[in-house]
Amino acid sequence: MSNLFEQYERASSRSMSRVREAPRLDRPLTHVSSGFLSTKLQDDEVPIFSRQRINFRPPETVTHLLVCNNFLVMAMAQKLFRLDLERPDSPDELSLASPAAGDKVYRIFLDPTGRHLIINMAKSQETYYLSRSSKKPKNLVKLRGMAISAIGWNKQNASENSTAAIIVGTIKGILLEVEIQSGDSSSFFQQNLEQYSKQLISLGEDQPITAIEFERMPSSSKTEYKYFILVTTPGRLYQYVGTVPMTTEPPMFQHVFQNYENLQARFQEIPGDFGTSELKLYYSKYRGQPTSFAWMTGPGIYYGKINTSVAGNDNVTMETRLMQYPESEGEVRLKHPLSIILTEFHVLVLYADRMRAMCVLNEQFVFDDFYDTNKYGKLLGLCQDPLRATIWAYTETVVFKYKITHEARDVWQMYLDKGEFDLAKEYCKDNPVNLDKVLTKQAEQLFLDKKYHKSATIYAMTQQNSFEEIVLRFIQIEDKEALKHFLHKKLFALQPNELTQQTMLVTWLVEIYLNCLGELRESSKDSAQYDAVQDEFRKFLAQTKIKKCVQDNRDTIYQLVKSHGDVEDMIYFAVLMHDFEVVIDHHLQQEDYQKALEMIKKQPDIDWVYKFSPILMQNIPKQTVDLWIELGRKPDPKKLIPALVQYDPFKFNNKTQGNEAARYLEFAIKTLENRDQAIHNYLLLVYTKLYPNKLMNYLEQQGQDAEHVCYDVKYALRLCLEHDLKEACVHIYTTMALYEEAVELALQVDVELAKKNADMPQDDEELKKKLWLRIARHVVEKQRDIKRAMEFLQESDLLKIEDILPFFPDFVTIDHFKDAICTSLQEYNKHIESLQEDMNEATESAKSIRTEIHNFRNKFAFIQSQDKCCVCHFALLTRSFYVFPCMHKFHTDCLINELLPHLSISKRNQVEDLQRTLTNEATSGRINQATKIELEDMVASECVYCGEMMIRSIDQPFVDVSDYQTEMNGWL
Numbered sequence: 001m002s003n004l005f006e007q008y009e010r011a012s013s014r015s016m017s018r019v020r021e022a023p024r025l026d027r028p029l030t031h032v033s034s035g036f037l038s039t040k041l042q043d044d045e046v047p048i049f050s051r052q053r054i055n056f057r058p059p060e061t062v063t064h065l066l067v068c069n070n071f072l073v074m075a076m077a078q079k080l081f082r083l084d085l086e087r088p089d090s091p092d093e094l095s096l097a098s099p100a101a102g103d104k105v106y107r108i109f110l111d112p113t114g115r116h117l118i119i120n121m122a123k124s125q126e127t128y129y130l131s132r133s134s135k136k137p138k139n140l141v142k143l144r145g146m147a148i149s150a151i152g153w154n155k156q157n158a159s160e161n162s163t164a165a166i167i168v169g170t171i172k173g174i175l176l177e178v179e180i181q182s183g184d185s186s187s188f189f190q191q192n193l194e195q196y197s198k199q200l201i202s203l204g205e206d207q208p209i210t211a212i213e214f215e216r217m218p219s220s221s222k223t224e225y226k227y228f229i230l231v232t233t234p235g236r237l238y239q240y241v242g243t244v245p246m247t248t249e250p251p252m253f254q255h256v257f258q259n260y261e262n263l264q265a266r267f268q269e270i271p272g273d274f275g276t277s278e279l280k281l282y283y284s285k286y287r288g289q290p291t292s293f294a295w296m297t298g299p300g301i302y303y304g305k306i307n308t309s310v311a312g313n314d315n316v317t318m319e320t321r322l323m324q325y326p327e328s329e330g331e332v333r334l335k336h337p338l339s340i341i342l343t344e345f346h347v348l349v350l351y352a353d354r355m356r357a358m359c360v361l362n363e364q365f366v367f368d369d370f371y372d373t374n375k376y377g378k379l380l381g382l383c384q385d386p387l388r389a390t391i392w393a394y395t396e397t398v399v400f401k402y403k404i405t406h407e408a409r410d411v412w413q414m415y416l417d418k419g420e421f422d423l424a425k426e427y428c429k430d431n432p433v434n435l436d437k438v439l440t441k442q443a444e445q446l447f448l449d450k451k452y453h454k455s456a457t458i459y460a461m462t463q464q465n466s467f468e469e470i471v472l473r474f475i476q477i478e479d480k481e482a483l484k485h486f487l488h489k490k491l492f493a494l495q496p497n498e499l500t501q502q503t504m505l506v507t508w509l510v511e512i513y514l515n516c517l518g519e520l521r522e523s524s525k526d527s528a529q530y531d532a533v534q535d536e537f538r539k540f541l542a543q544t545k546i547k548k549c550v551q552d553n554r555d556t557i558y559q560l561v562k563s564h565g566d567v568e569d570m571i572y573f574a575v576l577m578h579d580f581e582v583v584i585d586h587h588l589q590q591e592d593y594q595k596a597l598e599m600i601k602k603q604p605d606i607d608w609v610y611k612f613s614p615i616l617m618q619n620i621p622k623q624t625v626d627l628w629i630e631l632g633r634k635p636d637p638k639k640l641i642p643a644l645v646q647y648d649p650f651k652f653n654n655k656t657q658g659n660e661a662a663r664y665l666e667f668a669i670k671t672l673e674n675r676d677q678a679i680h681n682y683l684l685l686v687y688t689k690l691y692p693n694k695l696m697n698y699l700e701q702q703g704q705d706a707e708h709v710c711y712d713v714k715y716a717l718r719l720c721l722e723h724d725l726k727e728a729c730v731h732i733y734t735t736m737a738l739y740e741e742a743v744e745l746a747l748q749v750d751v752e753l754a755k756k757n758a759d760m761p762q763d764d765e766e767l768k769k770k771l772w773l774r775i776a777r778h779v780v781e782k783q784r785d786i787k788r789a790m791e792f793l794q795e796s797d798l799l800k801i802e803d804i805l806p807f808f809p810d811f812v813t814i815d816h817f818k819d820a821i822c823t824s825l826q827e828y829n830k831h832i833e834s835l836q837e838d839m840n841e842a843t844e845s846a847k848s849i850r851t852e853i854h855n856f857r858n859k860f861a862f863i864q865s866q867d868k869c870c871v872c873h874f875a876l877l878t879r880s881f882y883v884f885p886c887m888h889k890f891h892t893d894c895l896i897n898e899l900l901p902h903l904s905i906s907k908r909n910q911v912e913d914l915q916r917t918l919t920n921e922a923t924s925g926r927i928n929q930a931t932k933i934e935l936e937d938m939v940a941s942e943c944v945y946c947g948e949m950m951i952r953s954i955d956q957p958f959v960d961v962s963d964y965q966t967e968m969n970g971w972l
Contacts (some may be wrong), residue, residue, distance in 0.1 A: 046405050049348070049357055049367050054399040059093070064108045065394045067385045071114030071132065072392075075105040080119070080130070080137070094135060096121070096128065109151040112286070112386040116163045116180070120148040129193050131182040133160070140180065142197040147171045152212030152229070155287055165252050167200070167229065169209025175200045175231065177251035198251040201260070207233040211279035214253075215290060217308040217316075219243075227256055228308065228316045230281075230293070234273035237295050237302065239266045241314040266314055270322065272298035280342040281306070286387050292360070293317065294342040300324045301340065301347055303360055325349060326358040326365035339382035341391055343404065345411055348391065350382040355393060355402075361414040371395075416441055436464045447473065452482035460489030484512050492545065499549075506549045510557060513537040514564040538572055551577060580605075584612055593619045601627060609635050613643035621660040629667050637668040638676045645682075662686050662694075669710075680711040688719045688728075695720075695728050704735045704760075727753065734760055743771045861887065869894050870945070884943040899939055902949050911938055 064075035067085075074081040082092040096105070096119065106122035117130040119137060125145050128137035150169035157164035163180045170176075179195040203209070214229040221243070229240040242256030277297055281290040295302040304320030325337065326349060334351050341348040346357045346366065357367030371379060377395040384391050391402040412428035412435075415421070421442040428434035439462045446455035452474070459470050467490070474483035491505040517537065520530040540546055550557050554577050561570045567586075574582040580603050587596035593616055600608050609631065616624040624643075628635055644661050665683040668674040680702075687695040699716075702709045713736050720728040726749050733742035734757050746754035758771035861883050867876040871894035880892045890898070896915070900908050914935040921927045942948065959967050 047367070048346075048405055048407055048409065049355075049369070050403045050405065051355075051369055051393075052401045052403060054401055056399055058397060058399075061396045062380070062394055062399075063105055063396075065381060065392060065399065066108060066110040066383050067390065067392050068110045068112050069114035069387045070385065071110075073108060073110050073117055075108050075119070077104045080108075080117075092135060094130070094137065096137060107148060109148070109153075111153045111157070111163065112155055113158070115160050116182075118148070118151060118180075120146075122147075129180050129182075131160070134182065138193055140194055141192050142194040143168070143176075143178070146174075150209045150212045150231075152214045154214075156216060162195075165250060167212050167214060167253060169212050169231065171208040172205045173203035173207040173209060173233070175202070175209065175212070175257075177253050179250060196250050198254065200251065200253055200257045203231075203233065203238070207236065210234060210277045211295075213279055213281050213290075213293075215281075215308070217241075218289070227253070229253070229256060230279060230316075232277050232279045232295055234275055234277050235269055235271065235297070237268040237270075237279070237317075239315060239317065241316065268302070268317075268320070270295075270297040270299060270302055274298045274336040278340055280340055280384075282342045282344060283386070284344070292342065294340055294347050294360075296337060296340045296349075297322075298336070301349070301358075303347065323347070323358065323360070323363045326356045326368075338379065341382055341384045343389075343407060345407055348382065348402075350379055350393060352378045355379075355382075359414065361411065362417070412438060419445070421445075432463070436462050440465055452477060452479045453485055456482045456486035457489055460486050460493060480512065480516070484509065487512070488540075499552075502545075502549050503553055506546055507553070507556060507560070509540065510550075510560055513540070514560060514566060514569075517566060517569070518564050534569070537569065541573060541576055547576065554579070580608065581611075584608065588612070588615060591619075594623065597623055597627060601630075606631070606634050610639050610643075613640060614646045617643045617660075618646055625660045625664045628664055633672060637664075637672070637674050637679050640664070641678060641682060662691060675710045677710060677712055681715055684711055684716050684719055688723045688725060692723070692725055692728075695725060696731065699728060699731045699735075704731070706735050706737065709735060730757060733757075739767065739771060740774075743774055747774075859885070861885075863889075871895070871898050882940050884940075884946070886943050886946045888943050888945050890944070895944065896939055899944050899949075902944075902953060907938065911935070914938070 058074060058076065058081065060076035060079060062074055062076055066073045070085045072083045072085055074083075078096045080092075080094040080096065082094070084090065103121050103123040103126075106120045106125075108120070109118040110116070115132045117132075118140075119128040119130065121127070125147055127140040127143040127146065127148060129140050130137045146168075147170055148168055149171045152167035152169075154164040154166055161182045163178075165177055165179050168176045168178050176197055176199050178197045180193050181195050182193070209231060211232040212229070214227055217226040217228055219226040224243040224245055226243050227241070229238075231238040231240070240256055240260060242259050244252050244255045248255060277295060279296075280294045282292045282294075283290050289308050290306045292303070292305050299322060301323045302320065303323055304317045306316050307318045308316055325334070327334070334354075337349045337351055339350045341350075345361060346359055348367075349356045349358065353371050353373050355367070355369040355371075356365065358364065359366050376398045379393055379395055382391070382393050389404075391404070393400045393402065408427045412424045412431075415424035415427065416438050421438060424438045425435060428438060439458050443455050443458035443462065446452075446458060456474065459465065470486065471483065474486055487505050487509050491502065491509070494501050494505070513533070513536075516533055517530065520533060541550065550573075557573060558570070561573060571583055571586060574580070574586075580599060584596045584599050587593070587599065596612065597616060597620065600612060609627070613624060613628075628640065644664075662683065665679060665686065668679055669683065683698070684695070687698060702711065706713055713732055717729060717732045717736070720726075720732060726745055730742045730746045730749065730753060733739070733745065739757060739761055742757045742760075743754045746757050754771075754774075758768060758774075761767045761771070863876065863883065865875075865877060867889055868874060869876055869881070869891045870888050871890055874891075876889050876891070878891075881889060882892060882895055883889050896911065900911065903911065914931060917931050918927065918935065921931065944950065
């Protein structure tokens with residue numbers, strides 16, 4: 001397609017430079033097969049009309065034949081033959097008893113449903129009625145003496161017992177309305193089958209009726225029906241249109257003909273009649289509205305459309321024309337036709353020796369079926385089943401059936417030749433090859449008419465035309481929208497697997513849009529048009545199919561957009577492709593940091609925050625930190641450290657960067673409860689450099705447990721030493737348990753701070769005393785404050801007067817510490833007295849214990865014969881037992897069983913071992929008293945109900961957890 005692109009560029013440049021327009025390709029495009037369509041879709045060479053002889057031999061000479069609703073009726077002189085074609089094994093043969101000698105059937109009439117048959121005799125002019133369920137014809141008295149030549153059946157009737165209102169015509173030009181009730185449903189005393197018979201109008205004796213057709217027309221009235229009635233004579237076609245009240249009494253059609261009592265009915269006269277005629281209507285479906293009519297006359301067939309939708313019009317025929325009877329070239333004119341049949345697109349004309357068909361669209365002779373009259377005899381008539389649409393022809397001895405195969409196969413070509421493209425497409429929509437031909441012809445005609453936009457739409461629907469030829473035609477016209485429209489339509493007609501074609505068309509359309517936008521930007525005349533084109537371009541890119549294609553070829557699209565310098569659309573395309581990095585980089589290059597930050601906010605990917613935060617923190621630190629805080633726990637604070645360490649401390653006044661850095665770090669530590677050492681270390685760095693007043697508060701919040709603080713104590717100590725933050729160093733030394741260093745440094749700050757740190761060691765009295773001595777020495781030697789040093793004796797219990805005396809200088813008199821010495825001596829005296837009292841109390845306690853032991857040895861209890869064990873409640877004296885001072889009594893085995901659950905596993909095993917040992921010794925007769933005493937010490941040292949064991953088990957449930965469900969089930 002590179003050549004096409006080059007041609008397009010050349011054509012574009014010519015139009016922009018106002019060069020003379022290139023000659024157009026107005027010649028029709030040739031149909032180049034692209035492999036999309038198969039010629040196998042063409043119809044096989046099967047004739048539209050094919051004849052089939054019915055395997056049936058009539059018992060007598062046939063004079064008339066009708067078929068309605070698959071029900072066949074045959075007239076033979078004075079006999080009738082009926083046959084249900086769905087049950088051909090059960091024919092009916094009926095006799096017509098006529099008093100007139102030599103009488104025969106004149107005409108027979110069968111309603112469309114095949115239920116009602118009327119027979120008119122020639123000589124006697126008797127008329128008979130025969131229902132489908134009856135086998136005996138019945139005389140119609142009111143129609144006696146009439147030669148009936150036509151009947152208009154009521155197609156709205158669905159009754160099997162009544163014909164409803166029908167119109168009867170005679171050879172004397174009289175029209176009557178008749179309703180016939182079958183004898184099966186009539187009353188016993190009813191004499192006539194005719195419910196009524198009323199003359200409607202007389203056309204004159206010289207106007208014999210040849211055909212009658214009537215139909216109810218569509219009407220919006222809720223009180224009236226509207227009908228049209230067509231009546232033919234050998235040379236005239238009459239039309240009657242009128243309304244009938246819904247509640248009228250019969251005869252109903254009298255309301256229609258009353259309008260023509262003083263008004264001549266509309267009629268069409270065709271001169272040159274040959275004594276008879278036929279009128280046929282075509283229905284696309286039974287009981288629908290007829291769409292066309294054909295009237296057989298002397299000069300030819302009068303054909304036209306029927307329009308029943310025109311309100312207030314007494315003419316239902318339209319687009320009428322007289323068609324000559326079909327003839328072969330150089331052929332001698334045939335005699336007058338016998339009958340005709342109207343189909344959707346053809347008129348079949350019956351002659352005595354052949355059947356011919358003519359297309360009503362182009363009046364061409366399309367079918368000629370010659371009969372061997374010597375073999376079959378002359379053709380007598382032609383009829384069509386109105387429900388099944390089958391066509392029947394007959395001679396005196398043979399019946400033929402015609403089959404219609406795809407009658408509309410060539411209709412599309414006829415409409416195409418006439419330029420009626422919509423109708424042509426309607427009749428070839430099932431044949432892609434023919435449909436493509438119609439579309440091509442329509443597109444070419446629209447192109448010649450300079451309707452380029454519509455032409456592009458139709459061209460895009462074709463498949464057999466060369467794509468290159470079509471686009472070349474559109475490239476060489478000024479209307480570039482037509483080319484764009486064609487490419488649009490062609491693109492969306494492609495199959496999902498045609499990726500190469502999609503890529504080519506999408507790329508071309510993008511180039512067209514960018515060219516158009518570039519031209520509009522340069523002209524700077526119509527901003528509204530520019531906005532409209534840009535909006536159309538963006539909607540094009542956003543479509544699902546296009547979006548997928550450009551995603552696979554984004555580099556190409558980027559190059560196209562960049563080559564046109566269209567920054568706005570490049571940004572839009574990047575957003576559409578989710579290439580947010582491109583968008584953010586663009587904003588950063590333009591130093592539009594706020595827009596870059598807004599774009600980052602919209603993205604769910606937190607990596608963009610990590611990537612672009614360093615440059616944003618250098619320019620808009622407050623907004624950047626606001627974003628971090630807004631994101632909450634999504635970003636990892638440790639990954640934001642690279643952005644924090646990139647600060648320029650001199651760029652913002654009032655230490656704004658430091659404030660923002662500390663603000664986020666404090667948020668991460670206090671709100672997010674972050675414990676990352678790196679975060680805490682960096683906050684320490686910020687505090688030591690910018691906010692030393694906040695440092696001690698932070699250190700105190702962290703505590704003085706080296707294992708639980710979040711910062712690196714060594715790193716913190718180094719920072720504080722570098723910045724000479726002695727109080728913070730003292731705190732850190734204490735946290736590191738370096739109390740000596742802490743006190744030593746604290747003495748440089750404040751003695752009170754040193755005293756506080758000297759009390760820090762909890763379990764090391766010696767170290768604590770050493771620290772206090774260091775403080776005392778500092779006070780004595782450095783501050784030479786003897787009085788304050790003496791106060792240390794009150795503040796610390798570890799210091800004595802004798803501990804600090806060595807620090808005093810030689811010139812110090814006893815007056816400085818006389819009080820301290822006296823106080824110390826008094827404390828010694830008090831301590832000696834306290835010890836004496838403790839010794840006296842101990843002596844008294846020992847004496848009391850010895851007395852209680854002596855009394856306990858002589859203690860006894862009375863056991864009565866009725867006493868029982870507190871566990872098993874059996875008599876206590878039945879076996880060995882224990883009695884406790886609390887007077888609880890237990891059998892030995894009951895006491896052991898009660899005690900075992902409360903013992904540990906090791907003691908429980910020990911008790912069980914002692915029991916087995918005593919049992920074995922009792923069996924041998926040698927009991928070891930030591931074993932017995934050991935067992936008693938374990939089980940009888942205290943009462944199981946009153947001792948410490950019961951107190952320890954007070955929080956245990958009464959029912960063991962493992963036995964709970966069993967206990968519950970026992971209570972149910």
